[in-house]
Amino acid sequence: MIKKFFQVSAILSLTSAVLLAGCQNKEVKQVNSSSSPNQQKALEPVNLKYYFFGASKPGDQDVYDGLNKVLKEKINTTVEFIKVPVGDYTQKMSVMVNAREEFDLAFTSPSYLNYFEQSAKGSFVDLTELLPKYAPETYKQLKPSIWDAAKVNGKIYASINQQIFARQSGFNVNKAIADKYGFNPTSVKKMSDLIPLLDKVKAGEPAEKTDQLFNAQMKNQVFSYFFPSYEWENIGGVDVPGVAKSTDKNPKVFNEYDTPEFKDFIMTLSDFQKKGLIAKDALTRPTFDSAKYMASSIATLMPGIEETVKATYKAEQYVIPLGEPLLTSANAIATMTAVSTTSKHPERALMVIELLNTDKDLYNLLVWGIEGVDYKKIGNNRIESLPGAKYGPAYGWMFGNQFNSFISGTQPDDVWEQTKKLNESAKLSTLYGFSFNADNVKAESANSAAIVNEYKAAFNTGLYGADTEKKYNEFLAKLKTAGLDKVLAEKQKQVDAFIATKK
Incomplete structure (x- = not known):
């Protein structure tokens, strides 16, 4: 009988400074839900755009209206929540980023809308000093060593969504x-x-x-x-x-x-x-x-x-x-929320991140939907989805702090405590804390990534059939022509330098 397995996943800085030049320190106070009505009114009304992936559901708008009611009351903000089909997310967002289209928040990771690449080329706001100021509780929730995993050239360019960090496939x-x-x-x-x-x-x-x-x-x-x-x-x-x-x-x-x-x-x-x-x-x-x-x-x-x-x-x-x-x-930053450098309101975007990490009701509304419509409570923190549910549940790991989530079905009551312990006890990589700077191999990296994505879908579905081995050899040859050897050498150089600092 199988056991239950509870193991288990300088340009930008200047841009950010310009974008944030007018920010008032008083706005930090507005993040706290206990702020007085007069303090709340001190914030000008703004509307933000937030991109992430998922399948559209009939109840989406009702949930988003509920979220905006809370966000409006607490930080005088409304958000346009925009879902993109998972398979199209990176391509769609990359086009938007390259076109410098205005938006505010977006899901990112090493796998989706490549966090390292987008950070290095100036797509995301440098949050190193802004997180402690505009999302202080979010920043305090994670140890400095976890935040270190998010650093690119010593800077943090996205907020880490707290969830399972240890990875087991x-x-x-x-x-x-x-x-x-x-x-x-x-x-x-x-x-x-x-x-x-x-x-x-x-x-x-x-x-x-x-x-x-x-x-x-x-x-x-x-x-x-x-x-x-x-x-x-x-x-x-x-x-x-x-x-x-x-x-x-x-x-x-x-x-x-x-x-x-x-x-x-x-x-x-x-x-x-x-x-x-x-x-x-x-x-x-x-x-x-x-x-x-x-x-x-x-x-x-x-x-x-x-x-x-x-x-x-x-x-x-x-x-x-x-x-x-x-x-x-990479596992520690497998799910993050970034602020676009095209955003006119980066400080307010961080306030939204703060609420999704600290306001349990708001988080669960985004993940599970509306009580009595999409789920019913059967315990203090346990819920049961309703047959006629029109929403979700959404991917809980994609937003804020998943440890705020309700539990359901066969999940143990202490599922989040178990997850925290697993994060602490997992085997630690020799390279933990290392991040790669692709500046010296930007063209070669982009060309190699394009080739990977050219072949990926057909490899994943076995659709090359009898030609699979031929296509495989062709694939490897194209990577070599794209300059992959130079990329590998640069990665090795930086890995060696990182290891040397630990000796």
């Missing part, structure tokens, strides 16, 4: 159907170990239920999900090749795509596609039925993950862990 498998076919979850150590079960389900279940058995997540950097199990970590974001082994005393940077692990990954997915385990029209189908998925890769295991995947896939799931929890800098 794995798989989820539909329990009822797996039990029907005599599946042993402990038999799975890698993706190809899922084939015997998926083959049986493909042969034994009605065809209309088996056209998308494996969730290929075609637009995501799925291969990077497995890095913790290899004890690898990204150096400078997942779009640009170059990783190192997290636990080595003197880590060596290498191209993760030129490895047996990656080749096995793409050849397995090609086999999945050949067997009909991945949707044939994966790259063109507009929507997928999450209840049809038999198995999926999980980027981050955490206490209570069973309930999360049950809600996502609409059925009880086996959760199968790979490796041990690992704490890296």
Whole structure:
């Protein structure tokens, strides 16, 4: 019987200074919800734009109206909450950023709207001094060593959303159907170990239920999900090749795509596609039925993950862990909120961040929706989603402090205490606190990332078929032509310098 697994993921400074030149220190007081009505009125009314990813729901606007009622009362602010489909997020936001389109807040990470790249090129406001001033409680919630993980050239360019920092990857498998076919979850150590079960389900279940058995997540950097199990970590974001082994005393940077692990990954997915385990029209189908998925890769295991995947896939799931929890800098900043340098109100944007981290009611409204409409309370901090819910739940880790969240389903009452302990006890990477500066290899990094994204979706879905190995060799050759060797050498140089400071 499988156990419950509770382990588990100078230009800009000047720009920021100009943007904030008119900020009044008195505004810091407005963050506190106990501020008097007269103090509240001292703030001019502003409207902000906040971009993040997720699927649109019928109840979105009602929830956003409720959020704005609170934000208006507390900090005289309204926010336009703008959802972007997950697979389109980085591309859409990159276009907006490059066009210098005006907005205020955005989700960022090493994987989505690359935090390191965007910080280095001046897309985000330097928050090093502004966080303690305009989001003081948010800043106090995390240890200095966690904030160190967010530093690029010694500066903090986004607020870290507090959640699971330790990373452990794995798989989820539909329990009822797996039990029907005599599946042993402990038999799975890698993706190809899922084939015997998926083959049986493909042969034994009605065809209309088996056209998308494996969730290929075609637009995501799925291969990077497995890095913790290899004890690898990204150096400078997942779009640009170059990783190192997290636990080595003197880590060596290498191209993760030129490895047996990656080749096995793409050849397995090609086999999945050949067997009909991945949707044939994966790259063109507009929507997928999450209840049809038999198995999926999980980027981050955490206490209570069973309930999360049950809600996502609409059925009880086996959760199968790979490796041990690992704490890296990239994992600590896997989910962040940045302020755009095009924002006219960066100080007010930080006040919104502060409330999402400190106001439990506001946070839960954004994540869970409206009580009596989307959920009902069945305990002091425990809720149950209602059948007719029109909203969410949204990704709780994407906003503020997830430890403010209600708990539901099979999540233990102390799920957030367990998560905090796991963050403290996870194995610490040798490179914790290191951040890569891509200034010397900007063009080569951009060219390499473009090539990765050119091939990614087809690799993830196995759609190169019999040509997979040929395309793989072509892919590696293009990376070399793009200047990847120069990128790897620069990463190694900076890693060596970082390690030298620790000796």
